[in-house]
Amino acid sequence: MSVQDPRSPSIAPLATVGRATPRIDAIERVTGRAKYTNDVQLPGMLYARVLRSPHPHARIRSIDASKARALQGVKAIITRENCQVVWGAGGIAGGQQYNDDVKKITTQRRYAFNNPVRFVGDPVAAVAAESRHLAEQAIRLIAVDYEVLPFVLDPEAALAPDAPKIWPEGNLAVNNKNEPAPQIQKRGDAAAAFAGAAHVFEDRYSTAFVHNAQMEPRSCVAAWEGDKLTVYTPTGGIANCQHDMARDLGIPDEKVRVVSQYMGGNFGNKNQNQDADLIAAVLAKEAGAPVKLELSRKEDFIGVHGRWPTIQHYKIAVDADGTLQAIQLRGFSGMGPYRKNSGAMAGIELYKCPNIDVTVTPVYTNRTVSGNFRGPEFPQGFFGIQSMMDDVAWRMKLDPVEFGLKNMARLFRDETPFTNYTLDECITKGAELFEWKKRWRPTPGSDAGPIKRGAGFTYMMFRSGLGQSNAVVQVDGSGKYTVFVGVTDVGAGAKTTMALIAAEALAVPLSRLTVVWGDTDRCPYSVGESGSRTTIQTGSAVIEAARGLKQQIAEKGMPSGSQTLVASASPNPKVADGKVRQAFGAHFVEVEVDTELGGVRLTKYVAVHDCGRIINPLAATSQILGSAVMGVGMALHENLVYDARSGQPLTAGFYYDRIPTHMDAPDVDVTFVENDDGYGAFGAKSIGEAGIVLSPGAINNAIFNAIGRRLKDLPITRDKILGALA
Amino acid sequence: MKTFTSRTAGTPQQAVTLAQDARKAGQPVAFIAGGSDLLALVKDRIVEPDVLVSLRGWKDADRIVASGGQTTIGSQVTLDALSRHEAIAAQYPVLAQAAASVATPQIRNVGTLGGNVAQRPWCWYFRNGFPCYKAGGQQCFSASGENQLHAIFGGGPSYIVHPSDTAPALVALDASFRVLGPGGERSIAARDFFVLPRQNATQENVLGPDDVIVSVQLPAALAGARGRYHKVMDREAWTHAVVSAAVVLKMEGDVCRAARVVLGGVAPIPWRLTEVERLLTGQRITEDLAAKAGEASVVGARPLAKNAYKIPLTKGVVRRTILEARG
């Protein structure tokens, strides 16, 4: 059972790193032995359910929980009246990490239970009872008197002067200094460039709210032993979660233990603590017993955040030969009623352009909260600008690949060199593997007959910065090595990656290593599984700790008997000379569009990535395969549709959201352009988010090439294709 | 989940009796076959039974029997069994294909023909608990709401589309249902089984509260005719039809002697296109004729604000399915 190695060996091989290695916990994962949060059972454990707002915007006049309280077996009920815990990470941080400074000054606090409630799904009360059925029965007995308020769902409409105000300060989201301020980026003089340009193009693109929709619905088990809280929860950042819980509950960090052994997917909305964790912890305290809180799939869709929807107005100036002169973006991001994350839009940085004028406005709406989802600001922005640029190339009668190679950034923001640069290599290699010249139609929509093929491409850069992290490596008297890292294996294979890095650095076989992870009582601080940085950052700490241990062994000899040698490291490396470190890549997609029935089929998919040195080709390839498929969902299927009159979400859940199935997944050919720029762990760069950021734009460009009609709004569903062709 | 008593009926008569007994005791009752659909409705409290009567214990209700040219399919035959049944695939291919197109293997493994025909609508307003006609209310929220998946034919006052894949195939095969109720057993032609909202806005068929489908009869007349079920979905598995067509063509040489064209996904009931059938009958099925049939298929369609795309889609599906059925 050989597995194809997709690498192009361009760098010196290492002993362990770089070998396709099955996950060290693969057996647990294929036998059902891996214990996820909801698999944790504690003696005397109660079950919890949350009552959520049925209104998009309402003030709670009163809550009567007396009938629920009278139900036998109900052990605790909490509402805003007896639980005023602020969920720091759930609310205003202006796109930055919520921290103690923000906590002091913010005027827009998000509580575990809010009044007014600001979206359908905002928690109103929670119950802990002896069974899940009893808890469900109890929340149905809680009577809430609501004063229904006007609501607004669309970000542009929310900025109208007469729009219902979601916060007293208005609907323009505030930053962490309480200032309602859009994000502005300027370079050169865009207005002058537009005035003098040979060609100016304008268009509007939009992307939908898509939910992270991990297979594992959110759950939490909270238990107190005296004044110490243990939280079993699916979090990608155990240290963040620990500190968030301590801050929100007003207890010292060391009084919180967070355990996340296995979790069913992360994709960006599990990096900090969740309101579910706080609610379970407060209920457990109140009830004096461990509490398991389980969210239903629908609650997970509306109660845990998804990707912010965007509206993007572009204006592009090019000179007579198609060289970019100016880019203007007026963007609006729908954040829901709480600003959990930035609402930014990436993509401008992909182009060499002297004049840039960008204003991105994050806006409050009465929809489900938006936040980070795998490449938080990338797939939306890349879809918009790379669809726009594909259109500009077509209008300028240029091959989009040539247009890309001509106009792509060669310095970061046109000023800063990269640690290495392979964007051109990724594009040319991809074009060759894909047979671009053969598959791309010079005249879009020119295939005869109702079934038409076309090709499209997009390219990317993604942050691969260095940063502080920690690791501990020890060896005992029997020669067994243990690596302690504060990572959680969200599914990307971090545990195995850490083991491979440690084995390489220690020059010992993988079989002599154990990794301890996902438990704040046992593991040092790690940044957590977000931002595609575990391999780079925690991997570097593992290398440094391993080196320290080797030095100790060299000095003292191997330990014997009950002795152990331990080394820890907390490196905080920096890139020299102010350079910028980025991963690069390009995706090439061929689609077949059925112009009669409006269907889209992906017939060829080539992904080329420079993610630095590949630590584990097996897991790295899976990351690209999987995120490309996730991108297909964003491109063609997923959308949290709302009923405009009631403000109710209609498509919460796997069925209505049309999450891609086995039948919808294209076969993806993955190729890595490997490089070692001397940074990261053995030259590793980011990979977890690299795949998804490219697919929506590449698919859309291929659809244009196939049918000669430009689709501008995600998801590209059958009704839109048939509408465009009508 | 709500509490309820689960009862298993050993025979159709027992099912009817159990239901009547429960109702007499003031207990809401629901029949359940495969379970996939109804259990979700119970979890969401859209259906709130005190007694759940399972039909899966019926003896011989999971058999397919041919006699005297007529084929009788027990209502508890699973969709998987139906889709793999050799005689059905040979004699009534449209039905085997329709059964194979339903949901997922896991659902087809338990879902029954009777349950598929009698399933409740998948309108997102109904399934999200809106108090619509289908939930006993006095409003259709899709009419001026999110109606991209809703009816272009036969709508009003409710605009749901009938969700069953097998139903259009059964109508196309001139099937009839053997139904047992408190008044005894009766046979209902498939074309009379489904009801438009203007006749009865709360339910999709003529079944009384304590009626159960015992079996489905397929007449000999269309046995062996060519057939094709073509289903267009929003993803390639596990959705209901956006538009589907069940086409049956009885051919003599290359001339069509009898035709049935029935649509799914476009109307509150399986939508039979008798004009299109007339157009095909007595003719050679050519590309041109199929295209004409496609054009004719949407005469009288009245799209809502967000589902006009179903017009070209229906034309295309009808045209293609006729050609696919012809072979």
Added chain:
Amino acid sequence: MSGDESTNPDISRRGFLVGSGTVVAAVAASAIEAPEAAPPPAIAVDPGVPHSTIALTVNGVAQRLDVEDRWTLVEVLRDRLGLTGTKIGCDRGECGACTVLVDDTPVYACSQLAVWMDGRRITTVEGLSSGNTLSPLQQAFVAHDGPQCGFCTSGQIMSATALLKRLPHPAASDVKAALSGNLCRCGNYNRYVEAVVAAGAATGSGGGEQ
């Protein structure tokens, strides 16, 4: 333009450890283990609600259980029998994480009442392996990096086990169709298909169970 990936300064500054190895080792040794052993039944019949006694076989073991009529099969497997390898992803037949075999046929255990399982034979993922001896299919899942997060994996394996029994050497298209009721949000579909095809190719005849 950054997301919330920025390192939490509060925590970074705290400097969790300063190289005191003995402390870390001691923590490691004394740490409270997450409960690993088979847990006690987490649910009990409420005598006040309708309940029934059923007899069924689960992974070859005969079980006689008192169950509430409203309990689903997956609830009983996970919370009554401690077989937590079967997951709940949606609890309404939309994702396949709860797929088990009932008399060798894959079904959604979230959409079946336990009372209907009287007299039936259930196989869960725990029934496919013994100790670290994996079925050929499980081995292929390991070799081909089938599971990413692993939450859908048990369901994929159960559907694939049934497929291999019916069709020992499936083509990729057979696998996709047979597994079409099993969602994977990690999107690792290519890997799952590779693994099942490889497991079929690697076995002489039939391959799912050992």
